[in-house]
Structure formats: structure tokens, C-alpha cells
Amino acid sequence: GQNIDQPTEMTATEGAIVQINCTYQTSGFNGLFWYQQHAGEAPTFLSYNVLDGLEEKGRFSSFLSRSKGYSYLLLKELQMKDSASYLCAGMDSNYQLIWGAGTKLIIKP
Amino acid sequence: TAGITQAPTSQILAAGRSMTLRCTQDMRHNAMYWYRQDLGLGLRLIHYSNTAGTTGKGEVPDGYSVSRANTDDFPLTLASAVPSQTSVYFCASSDGDNSPLHFGNGTRLTVT
Numbered sequence: 001g002q003n004i005d006q007p008t009e010m011t012a013t014e015g016a017i018v019q020i021n022c023t024y025q026t027s028g029f030n031g032l033f034w035y036q037q038h039a040g041e042a043p044t045f046l047s048y049n050v051l052d053g054l055e056e057k058g059r060f061s062s063f064l065s066r067s068k069g070y071s072y073l074l075l076k077e078l079q080m081k082d083s084a085s086y087l088c089a090g091m092d093s094n095y096q097l098i099w100g101a102g103t104k105l106i107i108k109p
Numbered sequence: 110t111a112g113i114t115q116a117p118t119s120q121i122l123a124a125g126r127s128m129t130l131r132c133t134q135d136m137r138h139n140a141m142y143w144y145r146q147d148l149g150l151g152l153r154l155i156h157y158s159n160t161a162g163t164t165g166k167g168e169v170p171d172g173y174s175v176s177r178a179n180t181d182d183f184p185l186t187l188a189s190a191v192p193s194q195t196s197v198y199f200c201a202s203s204d205g206d207n208s209p210l211h212f213g214n215g216t217r218l219t220v221t
Contacts, residue, residue, distance in 0.1 A: 099151030
């Protein structure tokens with residue numbers, strides 16, 4: 001079956017770095033997406049990886065290892081506004097997205 | 110600003126009643142989707158449309174129907190609501206197979 005696993009909740013301190021992990025099993029693979037979702041709001045796109053390696057976008061970076069079925073989202077210099085849920089989604093061979101349940105990130109001052 | 114508009118924002122609906130959730134986009138995206146989001150679960154696809162005039166079933170289509178008469182509009186209808194359809198419903202669109210999804214602000218539906 002197809003599955004996405006990510007931690008339910010993480011806590012980090014303002015100014016620090018946090019890594020949110022995601023493992024995936026999909027029928028075929030057409031990329032891995034990360035979305036941010038603030039409470040009561042819509043998900044918004046953060047990153048897309050289809051090749052192995054690290055993609056950096058400002059304070060946020062995303063990593064992919066296709067051989068391990070593994071991705072992580074790295075958030076640096078954490079700010080209070082980064083408190084949100086982070087959704088990992090894998091795209092299968094039919095270009096359908098398989099979604100994880102999301103990781104709720106709590107930032108403490 | 111351009112994007113996706115969903116209506117209503119929230120609704121309380123008696124079981125057995127019907128309701129249509131509206132979704133309109135102005136980005137001229139071909140693909141549109143309806144998801145439901147429930148606590149502790151990932152987003153689950155209800156129905157999708159790859160282009161105007163075509164629709165397909167997602168992971169949880171039972172009890173829901175959609176239509177795609179034109180590029181911009183993708184309404185979701187609940188013919189006879191049941192309490193298990195209490196959820197937050199998101200409409201989304203995308204520009205192509207590997208393109209990111211753009212989401213509407215969601216409709217919070219409570220079926221009593």
C-alpha cells in the first residue's frame with residue numbers, strides 16, 4: 001500500500017533549527033512536496049523535490065533520498081510565525097498525491 | 110488577488126439535507142480537486158477533474174458528486190448529508206502534473 005509517515009508533533013525554540021522527517025511508500029514516484037498549514041488556514045506550497053539532494057529556499061530547505069524513501073524539511077532561524085503544521089505529500093506514478101497527517105510544529109520563545 | 114474562492118466559509122447542515130460547496134478559480138488551471146481534512150488524518154481526495162468536462166473519483170468519493178462545466182468552477186454536492194461528512198473541505202487547483210496545488214480557504218461543514 002501507499003503510505004506517508006511523519007511525526008505528529010515537534011517542539012523547538014525560537015532562533016533554533018528543526019528538522020521534520022518524512023518517509024514515504026508510493027507506487028512509483030513523481031516527487032515529494034512539502035506544504036505549510038497555519039491553524040484554520042489553507043495549506044501553502046513550500047517545496048518540491050524529485051531528484052536526490054538538498055534544495056534551499058531562504059530559511060527553509062528540503063532534502064530527498066529516493067533510495068531510502070526519505071525526505072526532510074529543515075527550518076533555520078525559527079520564528080514564532082513558523083508555528084504551523086507541515087504536510088509531506090508523495091506523488092505516485094499516476095500523479096496522485098499521497099498525504100501524511102502532518103507534523104504540528106510548536107515554537108517556544 | 111488571483112486564486113481560489115470557496116463558499117460558504119462554514120455551514121451547519123441537518124442530516125439528510127443536500128448542499129453544494131462552491132469553488133471558483135481564476136488562474137485558468139486545468140486540474141481541480143476536492144479534499145477533506147479530518148483531525149489526525151492526511152488530506153483525502155474526494156473527486157478530481159483533469160480538465161473541463163471530465164471528472165474522476167478519488168480515495169473517498171461515496172456520498173459526493175462533482176461537475177466541471179467550465180474551467181473555472183468545480184462544485185461539490187452532498188446529496189444527503191450524514192454526520193460522518195463533518196469535516197473541513199478544501200478545493201485546490203494545479204497547472205500540471207508536477208505543479209504545486211493552490212488551495213482555497215476551505216469550508217468547515219458540520220452535519221448534525
